[in-house]
Amino acid sequence: MIDTHAHLDAFEDAAEVLDRARAAGVGRVITVGTSVGSCRASLDLCERESGVFAALGLHPHEAGSVGDAELQELKELLAHPKAVAVGETGLDYHRDLASRDRQAEAFRAQAELAVELAKPLVVHTRAADDDTLAVLRELPESQPVVLHCFSSPALLEPALERGWYVSFAGNATYPKAPELRWAAARVPAERLLAETDSPYLAPQPVRGKRNEPACVMHTLAALAEARGDEVAALEARIEANANGLFGLP
Secondary structure (H helix, E strand, O other): OEEEEEOHHHOOOHHHHHHHHHHOOOOEEEEEEOOHHHHHHHHHHHHHOOOEEEEEOOOHHHHHHOOHHHHHHHHHHOOOOOEEEEEEEEEEOOOOOOOHHHHHHHHHHHHHHHHHHOOOEEEEEEOOHHHHHHHHOOOOOOOOEEEOOOOOHHHHHHHHHHOOEEEEOHHHHOOOOHHHHHHHHHOOHHHEEEOOOEOOOOOHHHOOOOOOHHHHHHHHHHHHHHHOOOHHHHHHHHHHHHHHHHOOO
């Protein structure tokens, strides 16, 4: 199994976390950078650990400090052979830690960078469905897009129309989130991904504890149940999806 979105730079014990993931059957992890410093730390970890790859981006919370220099450094970091995607980037109107104009500027710049570098774009969106959709509709239809930690059912139809990948995290396992399991059942198998977004959003069986990549197995089980799939078959499908999308070896 693969965890397609984790923040390993947030773990002081990342090596032990990865050991537990491997013991649970999670052999690969995509760690996600959210600032220039986080991106550097993510690549350092990729160089130390087998089976770890990186998505590198500037999170909307960081958009107030994003300028040409940061975008240029991000572009240079994305040349690393284990950098497989741009992101996470997007819009977050729930916390509004940066102005919406600056968020939109940073999002568009990184979306254009993904197109230029021919890498998938990993998207964070919260309370910003319409504006997120407006930016994504500007991209070529051939541009691969991942709606990370999918939590916006209103974006499901556009995602299905454009062939975007839809990635589900631990919140899809929560009893009060039936709409997410409904959405997971509607995503074509070839566009489905699973993630932890760890150390955040621990799945229901371990809710209240620190989330780790190993816990993606709980989300996998919940997705399989919602879709009426065999767990092993869905695991293989998600692995194949990630391999093709991110160009993994």
